[in-house]
Amino acid sequence: MHLSSDELILWQHGFFKLNVTIVTTWALMLVLTVGAKLITRNLEGKVHISRWQSLLEIIVVNIRKQIEDVGLRHPEKYLGFLGTLFLFIALSNFCTIFPGYEPPTGSLSTTAALALSVFVAVPLFGIAESGLGGYLKSYLKPTFIMLPFNIISELSRTLAMAIRLFGNMMSGTMILAILLTITPFIFPIVMSLLGLLTGMVQAYIFSILATVYIAAATRARQEAGE
Amino acid sequence: MDSMTLIAMASIVTAGLTIAIGGIGPALGEGRAVSTALSSLAQQPDASTTITRTLFVGLAMIESIAIYCFVVSMIIIFANPFWNHVIAQAAAK
Numbered sequence: 001m002h003l004s005s006d007e008l009i010l011w012q013h014g015f016f017k018l019n020v021t022i023v024t025t026w027a028l029m030l031v032l033t034v035g036a037k038l039i040t041r042n043l044e045g046k047v048h049i050s051r052w053q054s055l056l057e058i059i060v061v062n063i064r065k066q067i068e069d070v071g072l073r074h075p076e077k078y079l080g081f082l083g084t085l086f087l088f089i090a091l092s093n094f095c096t097i098f099p100g101y102e103p104p105t106g107s108l109s110t111t112a113a114l115a116l117s118v119f120v121a122v123p124l125f126g127i128a129e130s131g132l133g134g135y136l137k138s139y140l141k142p143t144f145i146m147l148p149f150n151i152i153s154e155l156s157r158t159l160a161m162a163i164r165l166f167g168n169m170m171s172g173t174m175i176l177a178i179l180l181t182i183t184p185f186i187f188p189i190v191m192s193l194l195g196l197l198t199g200m201v202q203a204y205i206f207s208i209l210a211t212v213y214i215a216a217a218t219r220a221r222q223e224a225g226e
Numbered sequence: 227m228d229s230m231t232l233i234a235m236a237s238i239v240t241a242g243l244t245i246a247i248g249g250i251g252p253a254l255g256e257g258r259a260v261s262t263a264l265s266s267l268a269q270q271p272d273a274s275t276t277i278t279r280t281l282f283v284g285l286a287m288i289e290s291i292a293i294y295c296f297v298v299s300m301i302i303i304f305a306n307p308f309w310n311h312v313i314a315q316a317a318a319k
Contacts, residue, residue, distance in 0.1 A: 069275065160290050167293035174300070205286040208279065 004170065005102035006109055025104045028092050059087070063207075070211045070221070078214060081121055085114065086207035093199025096192065103199070106169035108162065112182065115162035118210045119154070126217030135217065161209060168202045230316065233308050241299040248295025255288045 004021070009016040010200045039052040049057075063083045067075040092105050104110045126135040172195035179188045265288040267274055 066279075069279065160287075163297060164286060164290045164293050167290075167297045169298070171293075171296055201282065202286075205282055208283055209286065212283065 004107035004109075004166075005104065005137045006096060006107045008102070020102050021104045021107045021110060024092070024102060025110065028088065028095070028104065032087060047112045059083075061151075066208065067211055070208065071215045072211065078125065078211070082207050082211055082214075085210060086203055089114070089165070089206055090203035093203055094196065096172070096195060096199060101167050103173070105165055105199075105202075106173050111162040111166040111169075114206070115158045115163070118161065118213065119158040120215045121210070122154075125214045129218035138217065138219075157209075157213070160174060161206065165202055165206055167196055172198060230312050233306075233312055237306050237309060240301040243294050244299040244302070249292055252288050252292035256285055257299050259284055259288065291298075 006019050007016050008020040010020060010023060036056070039050075039056055043053060044050065044207075060079070060083070063086060064075045064079060067078055069081060072078055089105055089202050092103050095101050096103055105114075123135060126138065129135075138179070139147055141150075172191075175191055176188055176195065179191055260279065263277055267277055270277070
């Protein structure tokens, strides 16, 4: 039994190691980009649109609405980043219905990379919204005594995001593997159904947490404007 | 008892205790959160989207405590550094 799909190495040449995580990540990225390109190749503005276009419209409109609900005024600015996060995690968790598939989100390196991208994106969006000084001032709120705690929370929430996604997905595959050795008939199916639900909820939570953090970083300017 | 047996025993017992004790708190907390959210949903069905979103985010926060415990117990069982150290020492002899 292995803890993550990092340990399954498909191909190795000197320093370069090609493990299952990288291969599945690139395959998922390929599916997402090629699929989106194929669907948006001929968009229609008529009453009857194709099924795939309708699916994409539902997804994009709902992500926009969720971002707007959290309190970000212009969701277009954040749609690219947050939507990509959600779609990638959701697809990688959803594909667990295929047997033999190892979700890349079940490896700590993938989730750490995703959490680090949020860690970098939050200050960037904050600075873009309220300027460097305005963003740095948000660390001094409510008083300057809170400065170390604000910095600690910035770091610990990144760690928490990475560990949460990793733990949830890893526990899903781990429980399935254990159940297959004990009761291999019906029970694993029920658990994999539960795993699908957890995967979707985790994708939602990851992207909504990123949205909330970005909203908190950009809020200083909006409050001053009101 | 040699050190190998001791480490194995301590690891197994600690892994069980970690997930058992670490599960109690988040379970109680999540139960309270969900019951409060349900009663406020019943009182204000109009605010269901806000309540549901906040509930999910809050549940994720609470659940991460249990996930930490789970990850620690998994590390103790499958990737125990002390166990690997002892095995490496035994192999060197």
